[in-house]
Amino acid sequence: MGNTQAKHNLWVAISANDPIAVRDLVQKFPFLLNDPISDDGKSNALTRAAYLNRPHILAELVSLGVDLNNTTSTKISALMWAAAKGHLDCIKFLLEFGADPNQVDSHGMNALDFAVLYGWYNAAHFLYNKGLRCNKNAEEFLQIKEELQTLWVDYPGLLMSLDCKIPPEIAPPFTVPPPKKEPEFVDPVADPNETWKDWAKRVIDFEEPPLVERDSLPYDLQPQNTKIGKLKILLRMETDKREGDEEGMYQGSESRLSHADYEEKKGMEMV
Known part of the structure; x- marks a missing residue:
């Protein structure tokens, strides 16, 4: 050997x-x-x-x-x-x-x-x-x-x-990391770098999308600057415009009804 x-x-x-x-x-x-x-x-x-x-x-x-x-x-x-x-x-x-x-x-x-x-x-x-x-x-x-x-x-x-000569029997654990704090965002948006695999798993598990700070993303990846983001903004503006018109029409009708009621009341008083 x-x-x-x-x-x-x-x-x-x-x-x-x-x-x-x-x-x-x-x-x-x-x-x-x-x-x-x-x-x-x-x-x-x-x-x-x-x-x-x-x-x-x-x-x-x-x-x-x-x-x-x-x-x-x-x-x-x-x-x-x-x-x-x-x-x-x-x-x-x-x-x-x-x-x-x-x-x-x-x-x-x-x-x-x-x-x-x-x-x-x-x-x-x-x-x-x-x-x-x-x-x-x-x-x-x-x-x-x-x-x-x-x-x-x-x-x-x-x-x-x-x-302090604390006995091991009552000493706290020294090898357990503290829980990670959730990041606090000022202007959070969905992370556009999420993979399709992670997206599919998240959708199946009904989980919220991962968030990042808007300003941390490149200009072209910020939601408001993407093609889809711009389209959503236009659609929202059109929706807000139509809702504003309908509200104006409703307010006009309400004013006319109120005036008619006033004239009717005034006529009754004259009688």
Whole structure:
């Protein structure tokens, strides 16, 4: 068995949570204990076990003499990976056996920073109570989030809850984004860029058309400037004109009737 195959077999054994196979492989190929085992060289046995929440594999590796603070080119330790995934059992085990909580990665983040970055309040609360403090503030976490494209987290709320030592049992969720506010339009019109597919679905579901601000559309796409829009305006003007004529005729008839009634009343009084 070559080294490449041995690395692959160890990767499979860790994924399968098979500590016996892990022990056999490491005893046969000692370099596997601390060397990278992934094809890209970014994972070793320890970080892989922490990432997958394999405390039994971690225990086996510790018994074989693994370096708990060993990292790869990513500079991310097993403790950082456990914190990033919220694996509290692995965090406790690694700290118990001597993992360095103050170790930092290439961004200058420690294990607590990783727990906060990914919104794992349980893990963050545990590490905070162990005396660890964040190296980043809310704004810096947001910048790293944008760089790494991680999910939304309420960093100000999470950090404030840590400072106030709010227990995880009563802490609010920090990974649920607030509902999106409906846009407020000054002069809304139907979106002319709606696809036929979306239009058909909307009609079937009896939904209202999507709206956009009139001024946000190019001049020729604004409803009043399209051919159909101009035709509708002309038809409306003609309709308003006819309605105005009918109203005038009605008012004239009403005036004549009122005058006739007046003359009749005046004649009766004369009599």
